[in-house]
Amino acid sequence: MRTWRLDDHDGRTARQTLVLAARGDRLPQCVYWGPPLPPEADLATLAAAHAIDVTGGMLDENPDLSLCPEASRSFPGQPGLILRDAGGTPILPRFHYHSDKQDGEALTLGYADPDHGLTLTFHFAPDPATRIIRARTTLRADSPIHLHWLAAPVLPAPQHSDEMIDVSGRWIGEFALNRTPWSPGIRYRENRTGRTGHEHFPGLLIPCTGATNTQGEAYGFHYGWSGGHRMIAEELPDGRRQIQFGHATGKELRPATRFESAELHLTYSGYGLNGCAVAFQRHVRDRVVTWPDAARPRPVHYNCWEAVYFDHDLPLLRDIATRAADLGAERFVLDDGWFGQRDDDTRSLSDWTVDPRKYPDGLDPLIEHVHGLGMTFGIWFEPEMVNPDSDLHRAHPDWALGAHDQTLGRQQKALNMALPEVRDFLFERMAEILGNHAIDYVKWDHNRVLPMPDADQTRGSYALIDRLRAAFPAVEIESCASGGGRIDFGILGRTQRIWLSDSNDALERLRIQHDAALFLPLAVTGSHVGPRRCHTSGRILDIRLRAWVAAQRHMGFEMDPRELTEHEAAVLRNVTAWWKDNRDWMTRADIHRLDASDPAVIAEQQQARDGSRFVVFAGKAATSTQIAPRPLRLTSLEPGATYRVALCDADALPALSRGTPLLKDGPVDLPGAWLMHHGLVLPWDFPETMAVIEGRRL
Numbered sequence: 001m002r003t004w005r006l007d008d009h010d011g012r013t014a015r016q017t018l019v020l021a022a023r024g025d026r027l028p029q030c031v032y033w034g035p036p037l038p039p040e041a042d043l044a045t046l047a048a049a050h051a052i053d054v055t056g057g058m059l060d061e062n063p064d065l066s067l068c069p070e071a072s073r074s075f076p077g078q079p080g081l082i083l084r085d086a087g088g089t090p091i092l093p094r095f096h097y098h099s100d101k102q103d104g105e106a107l108t109l110g111y112a113d114p115d116h117g118l119t120l121t122f123h124f125a126p127d128p129a130t131r132i133i134r135a136r137t138t139l140r141a142d143s144p145i146h147l148h149w150l151a152a153p154v155l156p157a158p159q160h161s162d163e164m165i166d167v168s169g170r171w172i173g174e175f176a177l178n179r180t181p182w183s184p185g186i187r188y189r190e191n192r193t194g195r196t197g198h199e200h201f202p203g204l205l206i207p208c209t210g211a212t213n214t215q216g217e218a219y220g221f222h223y224g225w226s227g228g229h230r231m232i233a234e235e236l237p238d239g240r241r242q243i244q245f246g247h248a249t250g251k252e253l254r255p256a257t258r259f260e261s262a263e264l265h266l267t268y269s270g271y272g273l274n275g276c277a278v279a280f281q282r283h284v285r286d287r288v289v290t291w292p293d294a295a296r297p298r299p300v301h302y303n304c305w306e307a308v309y310f311d312h313d314l315p316l317l318r319d320i321a322t323r324a325a326d327l328g329a330e331r332f333v334l335d336d337g338w339f340g341q342r343d344d345d346t347r348s349l350s351d352w353t354v355d356p357r358k359y360p361d362g363l364d365p366l367i368e369h370v371h372g373l374g375m376t377f378g379i380w381f382e383p384e385m386v387n388p389d390s391d392l393h394r395a396h397p398d399w400a401l402g403a404h405d406q407t408l409g410r411q412q413k414a415l416n417m418a419l420p421e422v423r424d425f426l427f428e429r430m431a432e433i434l435g436n437h438a439i440d441y442v443k444w445d446h447n448r449v450l451p452m453p454d455a456d457q458t459r460g461s462y463a464l465i466d467r468l469r470a471a472f473p474a475v476e477i478e479s480c481a482s483g484g485g486r487i488d489f490g491i492l493g494r495t496q497r498i499w500l501s502d503s504n505d506a507l508e509r510l511r512i513q514h515d516a517a518l519f520l521p522l523a524v525t526g527s528h529v530g531p532r533r534c535h536t537s538g539r540i541l542d543i544r545l546r547a548w549v550a551a552q553r554h555m556g557f558e559m560d561p562r563e564l565t566e567h568e569a570a571v572l573r574n575v576t577a578w579w580k581d582n583r584d585w586m587t588r589a590d591i592h593r594l595d596a597s598d599p600a601v602i603a604e605q606q607q608a609r610d611g612s613r614f615v616v617f618a619g620k621a622a623t624s625t626q627i628a629p630r631p632l633r634l635t636s637l638e639p640g641a642t643y644r645v646a647l648c649d650a651d652a653l654p655a656l657s658r659g660t661p662l663l664k665d666g667p668v669d670l671p672g673a674w675l676m677h678h679g680l681v682l683p684w685d686f687p688e689t690m691a692v693i694e695g696r697r698l
């Protein structure tokens with residue numbers, strides 16, 4: 001028996017231990033993943049204790065649920081690897097131990113199949129600070145082979161769990177959580193659209209029975225790849241459960257000698273879904289994202305899209321910029337419409353030269369005006385796309401990906417990013433704009449799915465972003481794809497912000513942000529105050545709700561500021577000032593989702609890592625069933641410590657709040673145990689409002 005253990009040990013404490021064990025030379029399997037085991041635990045005994053019984057109707061020995069289950073060893077579920085040789089004949093590998101290396105907490109396990117000239121390597125890297133274990137699988141072949149499926153290291157799922165939570169969604173409805181009960185067979189998700197997609201965020205949470213946001217055990221998985229993933233959550237006939245993640249199948253279109261999964265991010269939590277959420281949030285912010293200047297406060301954005309769309313007029317944009325700066329904006333982002341002959345979305349994508357009709361003296365007059373107001377300047381590109389009605393498509397129709405008679409999406413095709421000449425062209429055009437102007441930000445869009453899945457396309461996009469970042473290291477990038485269509489840790493390794501949704505409807509955004517916080521921190525999550533009457537829902541929402549919902553994440557504005565009444569402008573200025581006063585600690589804070597007992601309430605607690613302060617955002621998304629607000633329980637406080645809690649904006653409550661709950665009168669000192677077990681008693685308020693409560697440990 002060979003055994004290995006991984007602990008996310010930071011010298012003092014560990015939160016999780018993962019134990020791998022292999023029978024003889026066979027592939028290892030995970031025999032334990034959960035709270036830390038004592039250092040002296042005998043791993044061989046654990047491995048033996050893990051084995052399940054055999055009865056009638058079973059094989060004489062249960063096939064291992066290994067890191068890459070092998071079809072050739074009677075494994076009763078989906079295999080971890082599906083291959084063919086160059087001639088198309090299926091290969092059924094059988095791997096044997098080759099090497100292992102433990103370097104600090106990082107572990108590399110090498111396995112070989114000499115008969116087929118294959119080696120399979122598993123990499124694990126636990127991160128003690130973020131509590132994430134990164135895992136990936138590499139396959140090498142002596143001669144080129146066809147890959148259909150390669151799973152990142154395969155792990156078991158707990159059997160004391162009733163359901164799994166994965167993520168779907170749609171345009172203006174991202175991060176919809178699906179709860180699926182476990183049952184024999186497979187929950188299978190496969191994204192064949194070629195981009196991460198609104199519908200397919202590659203994450204999975206497995207709550208153990210009874211777990212909620214704040215309590216119980218849970219397991220979290222995220223596959224960091226932007227080209228579409230496949231997930232298998234399978235219950236085997238013997239009751240064991242396996243989780244597989246990898247690239248969508250059949251996306252390696254050419255035979256090759258080396259294939260690699262993306263990184264699978266894993267975490268175990270002993271305190272509910274929040275333990276997974278906080279681990280993912282910290283990992284994204286502190287490990288995945290590469291910040292040009294990590295100390296720079298996140299600037300308040302102004303984006304002109306919903307104010308002017310394609311109708312760019314320099315004097316008007318100047319006026320808008322002046323008003324945006326007055327409200328507190330610090331970065332002005334010029335959206336779609338500045339290039340080619342882009343008067344609507346039917347033409348000019350890929351013609352990345354400034355439109356002289358709209359900008360006769362180029363972009364500098366606008367940029368200088370924006371700089372004069374103390375803001376920096378950002379600009380929109382959609383590099384991977386081309387309209388058939390464009391100079392580039394007329395010159396190089398063969399640069400488009402897919403058939404010439406393919407169905408268009410938003411009147412556009414994708415460019416073939418695997419072609420070096422396409423990447424060179426895009427690099428030169430973008431470098432021309434970025435190199436000749438003082439621009440510190442690119443909003444990078446991707447507004448259609450691919451005509452067919454192709455991993456080379458994703459690698460080509462990554463290569464272009466990497467090259468631009470190397471050439472312009474101070475420029476930050478926002479990943480947008482009709483809102484949240486390209487959000488994953490692969491793209492976040494190359495960008496600093498995601499445009500979570502095209503919905504600036506604060507009610508919808510409240511819900512989307514809440515669910516996205518299972519994986520994403522404030523630092524990367526853009527959120528804008530939209531027009532009074534929302535352009536994607538038609539809803540009219542009060543400025544307070546709109547402002548506070550944006551203040552929950554990386555704040556910005558996207559309406560035409562000329563529509564704001566004096567009252568609305570004053571509220572927005574105040575909330576923006578509040579956000580600037582708090583952003584330093586909030587950017588680094590953990591977002592804990594609260595278990596509100598009122599289904600109308602969507603609430604979260606953003607808490608500094610040292611626990612010294614927090615802010616609770618309790619959004620009342622609908623009308624409550626009961627007449628008085630139910631107490632709202634907080635989480636992750638010190639039971640014995642006292643906290644001073646204060647309600648922001650108490651003077652904005654409606655006259656229908658007639659009573660005197662203590663919080664209306666000013667700050668209150670309460671023990672952590674009270675806040676977590678009794679819960680905060682909030683004043684009555686209208687639906688579609690947000691209560692904001694600040695807390696400090698005394």
Ligand code: GLA
Nearest residue numbers: 305335336480481482483502
């Ligand atoms: C996409 C984005 C929007 C905007 C438009 C511009 O839809 O999601 O925010 O940038 O493109 O065409």
